Amino acid sequence: MLGTFTTSLIFLGLILATVTYLTVTRPDVTEPDEAAHAEHATGYPRKERVALAGFGLLAVATTGLLL
Secondary structure, X not given: OOOHHHHHHHHHHHHHHHHHHHHHHOOOOOOHHHHHHOXXXXXXXXXXXXXXXXXXXXXXXXXXXXX
């Protein structure tokens, strides 16, 4: 319906809007003092294994769908 070119332009615009928003608002930037006092993110090894297994399953499912 829209075509490859139009779809690509829409996605390009959305990506540029996201990058611009993150650059201006900087919500993903941690101040050096905060980083030194923040708790270590890997405090839950079981949670990490479950998340990793989920990502692995998602990768296998995606590969299966693409084939």
